Amino acid sequence: MTPWQTLIPIQKDSSVPVYLQIANSIIKEIKSGVLKPRLKMPGSRELSESLQVHRKTVVNAYDELDAQGWITLKPYSGTFVSEKLPETTPVKLRVAPFRPDQTAETGYKIKPGSQVRDPVNTSRELTGFHDGPDVRLVPLAQLASAYRGVLTRKFALHNWSYVDVEGKTLLRKVLSEDLNMTRGMHTSPDNIFITRGSQMGIFMLSQLLLDKDDLVIVGEVDFYYACNTFTHVGARLLKVRVDDMGIDVDQIEEECRKRKIRAVYVTAHHHYPTTVTLCAARRMKLLSLSEQYGFIIIEDDYDYDFHYHSGPILPLASADRKGMVVYLGTLSKSIAPAIRIGYVAAPKNLILELGKLRQIIDVQGDPVMEQAVAELFVTGEIRRHMKKALKEYRQRRDYMSALLRDRLGEVIDFRTPDGGLAIWAKFEQGIDLPELSRKIREKGIVLSNGLIHDSAAGKKLNSTRMGFGWMNREEAEKAVEVLWNAVKS
Amino acid sequence: MTPWQTLIPIQKDSSVPVYLQIANSIIKEIKSGVLKPRLKMPGSRELSESLQVHRKTVVNAYDELDAQGWITLKPYSGTFVSEKLPETTPVKLRVAPFRPDQTAETGYKIKPGSQVRDPVNTSRELTGFHDGPDVRLVPLAQLASAYRGVLTRKFALHNWSYVDVEGKTLLRKVLSEDLNMTRGMHTSPDNIFITRGSQMGIFMLSQLLLDKDDLVIVGEVDFYYACNTFTHVGARLLKVRVDDMGIDVDQIEEECRKRKIRAVYVTAHHHYPTTVTLCAARRMKLLSLSEQYGFIIIEDDYDYDFHYHSGPILPLASADRKGMVVYLGTLSKSIAPAIRIGYVAAPKNLILELGKLRQIIDVQGDPVMEQAVAELFVTGEIRRHMKKALKEYRQRRDYMSALLRDRLGEVIDFRTPDGGLAIWAKFEQGIDLPELSRKIREKGIVLSNGLIHDSAAGKKLNSTRMGFGWMNREEAEKAVEVLWNAVKS
Numbered sequence: 001m002t003p004w005q006t007l008i009p010i011q012k013d014s015s016v017p018v019y020l021q022i023a024n025s026i027i028k029e030i031k032s033g034v035l036k037p038r039l040k041m042p043g044s045r046e047l048s049e050s051l052q053v054h055r056k057t058v059v060n061a062y063d064e065l066d067a068q069g070w071i072t073l074k075p076y077s078g079t080f081v082s083e084k085l086p087e088t089t090p091v092k093l094r095v096a097p098f099r100p101d102q103t104a105e106t107g108y109k110i111k112p113g114s115q116v117r118d119p120v121n122t123s124r125e126l127t128g129f130h131d132g133p134d135v136r137l138v139p140l141a142q143l144a145s146a147y148r149g150v151l152t153r154k155f156a157l158h159n160w161s162y163v164d165v166e167g168k169t170l171l172r173k174v175l176s177e178d179l180n181m182t183r184g185m186h187t188s189p190d191n192i193f194i195t196r197g198s199q200m201g202i203f204m205l206s207q208l209l210l211d212k213d214d215l216v217i218v219g220e221v222d223f224y225y226a227c228n229t230f231t232h233v234g235a236r237l238l239k240v241r242v243d244d245m246g247i248d249v250d251q252i253e254e255e256c257r258k259r260k261i262r263a264v265y266v267t268a269h270h271h272y273p274t275t276v277t278l279c280a281a282r283r284m285k286l287l288s289l290s291e292q293y294g295f296i297i298i299e300d301d302y303d304y305d306f307h308y309h310s311g312p313i314l315p316l317a318s319a320d321r322k323g324m325v326v327y328l329g330t331l332s333k334s335i336a337p338a339i340r341i342g343y344v345a346a347p348k349n350l351i352l353e354l355g356k357l358r359q360i361i362d363v364q365g366d367p368v369m370e371q372a373v374a375e376l377f378v379t380g381e382i383r384r385h386m387k388k389a390l391k392e393y394r395q396r397r398d399y400m401s402a403l404l405r406d407r408l409g410e411v412i413d414f415r416t417p418d419g420g421l422a423i424w425a426k427f428e429q430g431i432d433l434p435e436l437s438r439k440i441r442e443k444g445i446v447l448s449n450g451l452i453h454d455s456a457a458g459k460k461l462n463s464t465r466m467g468f469g470w471m472n473r474e475e476a477e478k479a480v481e482v483l484w485n486a487v488k489s
Numbered sequence: 490m491t492p493w494q495t496l497i498p499i500q501k502d503s504s505v506p507v508y509l510q511i512a513n514s515i516i517k518e519i520k521s522g523v524l525k526p527r528l529k530m531p532g533s534r535e536l537s538e539s540l541q542v543h544r545k546t547v548v549n550a551y552d553e554l555d556a557q558g559w560i561t562l563k564p565y566s567g568t569f570v571s572e573k574l575p576e577t578t579p580v581k582l583r584v585a586p587f588r589p590d591q592t593a594e595t596g597y598k599i600k601p602g603s604q605v606r607d608p609v610n611t612s613r614e615l616t617g618f619h620d621g622p623d624v625r626l627v628p629l630a631q632l633a634s635a636y637r638g639v640l641t642r643k644f645a646l647h648n649w650s651y652v653d654v655e656g657k658t659l660l661r662k663v664l665s666e667d668l669n670m671t672r673g674m675h676t677s678p679d680n681i682f683i684t685r686g687s688q689m690g691i692f693m694l695s696q697l698l699l700d701k702d703d704l705v706i707v708g709e710v711d712f713y714y715a716c717n718t719f720t721h722v723g724a725r726l727l728k729v730r731v732d733d734m735g736i737d738v739d740q741i742e743e744e745c746r747k748r749k750i751r752a753v754y755v756t757a758h759h760h761y762p763t764t765v766t767l768c769a770a771r772r773m774k775l776l777s778l779s780e781q782y783g784f785i786i787i788e789d790d791y792d793y794d795f796h797y798h799s800g801p802i803l804p805l806a807s808a809d810r811k812g813m814v815v816y817l818g819t820l821s822k823s824i825a826p827a828i829r830i831g832y833v834a835a836p837k838n839l840i841l842e843l844g845k846l847r848q849i850i851d852v853q854g855d856p857v858m859e860q861a862v863a864e865l866f867v868t869g870e871i872r873r874h875m876k877k878a879l880k881e882y883r884q885r886r887d888y889m890s891a892l893l894r895d896r897l898g899e900v901i902d903f904r905t906p907d908g909g910l911a912i913w914a915k916f917e918q919g920i921d922l923p924e925l926s927r928k929i930r931e932k933g934i935v936l937s938n939g940l941i942h943d944s945a946a947g948k949k950l951n952s953t954r955m956g957f958g959w960m961n962r963e964e965a966e967k968a969v970e971v972l973w974n975a976v977k978s
Contacts, residue, residue, distance in 0.1 A: 015904035017733035020768070060734065063770035068802075090673075090801045093772055093808035098675045106836045107811040108785050110697065135650045143649075144640035151633035160632075160825035161624045184579075186587045196685070196851040203850050207721075208599065229849045232696075244506035245549065279509075279549075280556035283582055296597050312579040313557075319582035322596040336649035338856050347595045360718045361692050362685040366855060367827050415504035 004042065004050045007034065018053055019060035026061070027070055030081055041071060041079040069094050127475050128446030131422045131467035137392060138336040139376075139385040146372035146381075159367045165355040167194025167343075167365050171374035175329075175343055178377065183304065184318035185327070187345050193354045194365050198302050198330035198342040202229050204354055204361070205326055205344070209296060210235040214262035217255065217295075219247050221457040223272040226265055226300065235262070239458075246271055246278030249285045256293040263296040268316055269304050273453055273465050274424045275417035277309075283316050290324040297325045305334045305386050307419035308394045323347040331373065333421070334386055341365075341373055393421060393469050396476070400468035403480045411487055414466075421469035427462045431487060437464075439486045445479045493531065493539040496523065507542055508549035515550070516559055519570055530560060530568040558583050616964050617935030620911045620956035626881060627825040628865075628874040635861035635870075648856045654844040656683025656832075656854050660863035664818075664832055667866065672793065673807035674816070676834050682843045683854050687791050687819035687831040691718050693850070694815055694833070697842055698785060699724040703751035706744065706784075708736050710946040712761040715754055715789065724751070728947075735760055735767030738774045745782040752785040757805055758793050762942055762954050763913045764906035766798075772805050779813040786814045794823045794875055796908035797883045812836040820862065822910070823875055830854075830862055882910060882958050885965065889957035892969045900976055903955075910958035916951045920976060926953075928975045934968050 008025040010018055029035045041047075044062060048055040062079060065071040069086035073079050086092065150159055166172065172189040179185040179192075195201045202225070210216065212234030218227055219242040227237055238255060241248040247266060255261060264286065268278040278286075290297050299316050317327035323346075330342035344354060358364070376382045400423065401416045414425040427433050437449035450464035471479055497514040499507055518524045530536070533551060537544040551568060554560040558575035562568050575581065639648055655661065661678040668674040668681075684690045691714070699705065701723030707716055708731040716726055727744060730737040736755060744750060753775065757767040767775075779786050788805050806816035812835075819831035833843060847853070865871045889912065890905045903914040916922050926938035939953035960968060 015906075019734065060768070060770070064768050067769035067773050090803055091769055092673055092803050093769055093776075093805070096810055098810070100675075100677075102810050102812065103676060103680050104837050105812050106785075106839050107780065107813045108783055110839060110842050111700075132651065135646045138646065138649045140640075140646070140649070144637075147636055147640055148633070151629075151636055157624045157627065157629070160627045160629070160827040162621065162826045184581055186589075187592060188589075191592050199849065200851045211600075225849055232849060245508065245553075279553050280580055280582060281549075281552035284556050287582075291596065294597055296595075314579055314581050316582070321585055321587070321591050323591065323594050324596045337651045338649040338853075340851060340853070340855065348593050350595050350599060353599050360688065360714055360721060362689045362829060362851070364827075364829070366829065366858070369855070369858075 002050045004047060008051060010051060010053065019057045019064065022051070022053075022058065022061035023064045023068075023070075026065060027068075030070055030085065035081050037081050037083045037085065039081045041081065043078065067093065126441070126444055126446045127471060128440075128444075128479055129422075129448065129464075129466040129468070130446060130470040131448065131465050132337055132469060133333050133389070133393075133421060134470050135336060137389050139381060142376060142381045142385065143336070143339075143372065146375050147368070149375065150368055150371045159371055161367075163364055163367045165358045165364050166351060167192070168367050168370035168374060170378075171341070171370045172343075174374050174377035176345075179327075179329075179345060183301075184314040185345065186318075190348050191345050191351060193344040193346070193351045194370060195342040195344060196362070196365065197332050197340040198300060198328045199225060199229075200340075201328040201342050201344045202226050202298070202300065204357055205298060205328075206230055206233045206235070208350075208353055208357055209326075210262060215259060217247075217252055217261055217264040219271060219274075221273060221453055221461065222265065223267060223300070224452040224456040227456050230265070242271055242274060242276065244276055246276050246282055247286075249282040249289065252286065253289055256289060256295070261293060261295040263298055264290070265298045265300065266316070267300045267302065269301050269307070269312065270417065270420045272300075272302070273422075273463075275415075275420050275422070277313065277418055280313050283313065284319070287316055287319055287324065291322050295324075298328070299325050300328045302328070302330055303333055303420050304329065306390065306393060306421060308390070308397065309418040312419070317345060326350065331382075334389075335373065335376075335382065339369065339373060341370065396468045396471065396473075397423075399473055400466070400471075400476050400480075403476055404466070407480050407484045408487065422465040422467045425464060425466050427464070429462065431462065433462050433464060436483075436486055439489075440482050443482045443486070445482045447483065491539045493536060497540060499540060499542065508546045508553065511540070511542075511547065511550035512553045512557075512559075515554060516557075519559055519574065524570050526570050526572045526574065528570045530570065532567065556582065615930070615933055615935045616960060617929075617933075617968055618911075618937065618955040618957070619935060619959040620937065620954050621826055621958060622822050622878070622882075622910060623959050623961075624825060626878050628870060631865060631870045631874065632825070632828075632861065635865050636857070638864065639857055639860045648860055650856075652853050652856045654847045654853050655840060656681070657856050657859035657863060659867075660830075660859045663863050663866035665834075668816075668818075668834060672790075673803040674834065675807075679837050680834050680840060682833040682835070682840045683859060684831040684833060685851070685854065686821050686829040687789060687817045688714060688718075689829075690817040690831050690833045691715050691787070691789065693843055693846055694787060694817075695719055695722045695724070697839075697846055698815075699751060704748060706736075706741055706750055706753040708760060708763075710762060710942055710950060711754065712756060712789070713941040713945040716945050719754070731760055731763060731765065733765055735765050735771055736775075738771040738778065741775065742778055745778060745784070750782060750784040752787055753779070754787045754789065755805070756789045756791065758790050758796070758801065759906065759909045761789075761791070762911075762952075764904075764909050764911070766802065766907055769802050772802065773808065776805055776808055776813065780811050784813075787817070788814050789817045791817070791819055792822055792909050793818065795879065795882060795910060797879070797886060798907040801908070806834060815839065820871075823878075824862065824865075824871065828858065828862060830859065885957045885960065885962075886912075888962055889955070889960075889965050889969075892965055893955070896969050896973045897976065911954040911956045914953060914955050916953075918951065920951070922951050922953060925972075925975055928978075929971050932971045932975070934971045936972065 007029050008022055044055050044058040048058040068091050072082045172192040176187040176189045176192050179187050206229045210233045214235045215238050216230045216235045217238045217240050220239045240251045317325040327345040332340050411428040412425045414423050434449040437447045448464045453461050496518050497511055533544050533547040537547040557580050561571045661681040665676040665678045665681050668676050695718045699722050703724045704727050705719045705724045706727045706729050709728045729740045806814040816834040821829050900917040901914045903912050923938040926936045937953045943949050
């Protein structure tokens, strides 16, 4: 044995690569003081012969030792044990000192996304015309109790594991029953796919069903994020008129005669943002066109639960007999915004493909949350809560409508909506809506500046959705007062 | 006033469209019995003159009544109140009877996804070689207690509302501190974006950074779902050799000289699926190549916490001074598979774009879960749990390695991994791995058939990842026994 062979024992059948065995042995001897700082190490050829390994193996070991800082390669003079030895655990990579500005910018170009951020969504600490449910009405005690049940029960472990990509079985079952009972649909649990909110349904369907340059029909003004999701995958939007009966189905028919339409996106229950309901006659005609021309109907029923009119019309999906409709729903408005549980109701072959796609998006949903919510359905808590909330929101709608007509009737034009949580209001031309939004925000009142609707429509609408769900009477009065003062000034 | 004007009062300034006012009035009179079934209704011209509205408005009202089933249009004879009146709430769409097979297939074509489903992931009720953490080791009591705190505390409401798309502030803060402290990184909370597991990070980065035909370098065999995510957006994979020091960086350099590389995907800590660690020298060279050639390094550090070797090497991200590295981590293995919290650590401009993109994917994360987990970091519970779990997993690794060498040493080839929860094992050519997997599954033991690795490599490897984390000693003995019996027979 040469001295190096003694210092550096090599086990050819070990699970540690030979170059690493060499490097680790040398580290050990440096640490123990056998190999002293500044000691000249043998050349790679010499050491490889001594150890009877390939020269490249020694070069790799030296590279590793150099990268970790144990040895120093000096040009023209050789390899030396470093003067200043590195820390040991964990192994640091030797780099230039860090400067704080180095975390600001990527070293490569990013194609900037086209998404506009609606300031309303990110400032829930302010009061105002937020377009969404009031978290103070969230059935907090019931939710906490349902979670507690799921978290502490004996079979709780299953809920922390990997689960079926389509969602928890119980939730799919209760949602299917609910859709059949309240919305005239004919689903089985196999037709239900749980998503994280209805937006994720729109996103997944776009990824799955739309190709570049596919034509998607939307309203002349429509849900900004849905439109952006379609164009994100390269689809093109074809905009169709919306009147007080909803999207113009005759115009859709004309378009179908002229070109191949892949999909029609409808918020039939309450068109977004205008809140109008698609009338029954147009629904029937749209369905029949879809069968005739083969386009997919993406029915986004994001706020079915919020309807104040005596007779809501059943979804298109309830009358779909040829598998043309994909139906999207959500619980995030009915329970709480943070309960991001939505669902897709669709033929089974589509559910299967959604499951495959999910594996590369978020792998699976949240079994704990899904189980907790499913149990609230079973106990009837969800329905009880919705009944109570609906009554409150109807009153808030009526009160806000009256306030707005009273104080701002001359500068805004709107129609009291049959459902939803917002009023679609058009401001008089003389009013600069974005400027108005900025002004009242300084006074602590949030109002969407309407730019996302301009962006969806491709023109200046000077209109916005004024959420009424977020404010009780006192808050509504204050908000309208602040708004009115800003308009006057 | 004509009789029809009395029956059908019209308010021009009402928020209800005129056609709907007409339809609703007629429904009311039908329901009250004034308009009897089979009564002939006036023609649209006559009624429009009588009501002094546009004829089209009456036609719309009649269409609506017909679609809802209140009236019947008989060709050549006129419009009649229906004999059989519809139900009222909600309004049904008249359709053919439903047949159960109608929920099976879409009426349009779906481009089938290319995802392969690994049967291991969906059968957690069986024991066996699952590749993941044992849910029985999940710190259940701590989790339940953290959730309880978040759910019942006074400011609980905020956690049910809309929140910042980047994730809860406290979680971003503790993760940033943890990365700086344990992995030598230099992040601020602004550099952290919370995702739903690391897979969602891979997905979002692909959507954001990769264009069609962009070249992405991956290992000759690599993480199947990452590869599929890249090709899902149309990027092309360039496969590079992996040896016992990790991915071959010299070959990456050769490729860079020949063509424009957009990104290199590395699982540097433990290469997936082979478990080898990328040596320090190669890390430094890869970083320097990335600066020279401008490619992005996507460093997927999915199992940093699971390292049993004395000196793990710090991530490439710790030595990144030019913003070339995007770093991905996850807590779903460290805490529980269902805690789908992952994160991207990257320069701020990329975090901003991720936030915009999120708005069309899932809008936001789960503030309740994020807050609960953040608090477990603050109290130190996560670190305590990981220390304990790591000790257990190290023992399981050693025990499983010994068992496999003892019983199956002649038919499988493997190296005891330095980290992670699985052994990368190559089966002898004579053994049909998929068939073997089927056989032992019948006996209640799960083993991945390895086909996802074949699919990633584009050739038959006859290799698979044998998870050891899921089984205690007794279960490991049983599983290896079943496997050995199946091999023999």
